[in-house]
Amino acid sequence: MEISKFKRFDMLKKPIRQRHFLRPLTWLLSFPAVLAHRVKITKIGMQGVKPPYLLLCNHNSFIDFKVATIAIFPHRANYLVAIDGFIKREWLLRNVGGICKRKFTNDTVMVRHMKKVAQNGDVIVLYPEARYSLCGTNAILPESLGKVVKLLKIPVVTLIMHGHHVNAPFWNMKNRKVKNTQAVLTHLITKEEIAILDYKEINEKINTAFQYDDFAWQKEQNIRIDYPDRAKGLHKLLYQCPSCRTEYHMMSEGVRLWCNSCKKEWEMSEYGELSAVDGETEFSHIPDWYEWEREQVRQEVNSGVYRFESEVTVKSLPNAKGFIDLGKGKLIHDMKGFLLEGEYEGSPYSVKISAKSLYSCHIEYNYLGKYGDCVDLNTLTDTYYIYPQCEHFSVTKIALATEELYKVARIVPAAVSPAH
Ligand SMILES: [Zn+2]
Numbered sequence: 001m002e003i004s005k006f007k008r009f010d011m012l013k014k015p016i017r018q019r020h021f022l023r024p025l026t027w028l029l030s031f032p033a034v035l036a037h038r039v040k041i042t043k044i045g046m047q048g049v050k051p052p053y054l055l056l057c058n059h060n061s062f063i064d065f066k067v068a069t070i071a072i073f074p075h076r077a078n079y080l081v082a083i084d085g086f087i088k089r090e091w092l093l094r095n096v097g098g099i100c101k102r103k104f105t106n107d108t109v110m111v112r113h114m115k116k117v118a119q120n121g122d123v124i125v126l127y128p129e130a131r132y133s134l135c136g137t138n139a140i141l142p143e144s145l146g147k148v149v150k151l152l153k154i155p156v157v158t159l160i161m162h163g164h165h166v167n168a169p170f171w172n173m174k175n176r177k178v179k180n181t182q183a184v185l186t187h188l189i190t191k192e193e194i195a196i197l198d199y200k201e202i203n204e205k206i207n208t209a210f211q212y213d214d215f216a217w218q219k220e221q222n223i224r225i226d227y228p229d230r231a232k233g234l235h236k237l238l239y240q241c242p243s244c245r246t247e248y249h250m251m252s253e254g255v256r257l258w259c260n261s262c263k264k265e266w267e268m269s270e271y272g273e274l275s276a277v278d279g280e281t282e283f284s285h286i287p288d289w290y291e292w293e294r295e296q297v298r299q300e301v302n303s304g305v306y307r308f309e310s311e312v313t314v315k316s317l318p319n320a321k322g323f324i325d326l327g328k329g330k331l332i333h334d335m336k337g338f339l340l341e342g343e344y345e346g347s348p349y350s351v352k353i354s355a356k357s358l359y360s361c362h363i364e365y366n367y368l369g370k371y372g373d374c375v376d377l378n379t380l381t382d383t384y385y386i387y388p389q390c391e392h393f394s395v396t397k398i399a400l401a402t403e404e405l406y407k408v409a410r411i412v413p414a415a416v417s418p419a420h
Pocket residue numbers: 241242243244245246259260261262263264
């Protein structure tokens with residue numbers, strides 16, 4: 001069977017208003033977590049603000065959904081959720097107000113659905129970063145966001161949450177039970193301002209509001225995390241050694257992070273800071289190390305030599321029933337963008353995504369605790385979970401390269417010369 005024959009998820013189905021009988025359930029699921037972490041919710045300029053409005057939240061872990069539910073209590077909402085979240089629970093997700101979207105795709109159907117929610121007088125909840133933050137700092141936001149705001153003509157409210165990354169970082173999601181986390185609900189752009197500002201000015205306002213750094217927040221708040229495995233998994237994020245510059249040979253365990261190539265070691269303190277066991281501490285602040293890695297990738301991109309190629313295994317998600325195993329394939333990521341090629345039951349297929357059409361991509365570290373690291377690529381009709389099979393690689397680097405390739409492709413088209 002050709003993969004184009006798979007039954008697709010129905011993206012056209014109109015959003016459902018949250019069912020009344022399910023609303024207490026969403027609250028019941030949310031209040032205990034908010035109480036357990038003693039979340040402090042601050043509201044700025046929210047007096048008199050009633051739905052409909054567009055709620056933009058930063059995204060660090062699953063608890064974000066719970067805090068957002070309580071922050072807008074008792075109002076009804078619809079949520080834009082990636083299809084990955086819908087697997088085998090489409091009914092429930094639709095009935096609590098979920099709207100299915102494929103990550104990092106632009107589509108006009110979504111805007112139509114959002115307009116419908118606004119007409120219903122409800123809150124539209126959107127996580128514009130479209131994935132969990134990799135190291136507790138803001139991720140790139142889509143340029144289309146300002147245009148969507150112009151089309152919707154409803155107030156924009158932001159919910160910036162602090163402490164959710166250090167509580168359960170994407171690279172090791174164990175709940176550290178951090179207390180006194182914070183959430184700030186701000187009426188960022190009024191309806192009147194939307195009429196006056198152009199979409200670029202709106203984007204600027206949103207981008208400014210979305211500046212956050214969870215590790216800096218931890219230090220400022222003097223929050224101690226004594227979890228004994230607190231550095232475990234950190235090598236997924238920090239894949240390049242700043243001392244000998246070797247990639248893909250970092251490892252972590254307990255409170256330690258080390259390089260298997262030059263053997264340098266670092267320790268992570270209870271306040272989230274790194275220090276070298278011997279010699280110079282290159283980066284004590286984790287996001288600084290990550291941004292340094294980005295800088296290395298940017299240099300490869302700028303000199304036109306960035307390239308990754310690997311045999312991969314592929315799973316596809318054409319609908320919400322579950323993954324379909326597409327078997328082996330080949331992934332190339334280079335100056336042109338992504339090219340995935342494979343064969344399913346004798347029929348070849350290929351998925352091509354140009355660098356300038358994709359501003360970021362979603363990755364997973366050891367997906368669901370057993371499937372390994374993967375890159376998630378989306379078209380409007382399909383989602384591919386792609387697992388590289390080579391021995392040494394980093395999906396973090398692929399994600400960084402996606403963002404840097406996009407910047408170069410958009411800003412200086414002439415600088416992108418074909419690498420093959
Ligand atoms: Zn090293």
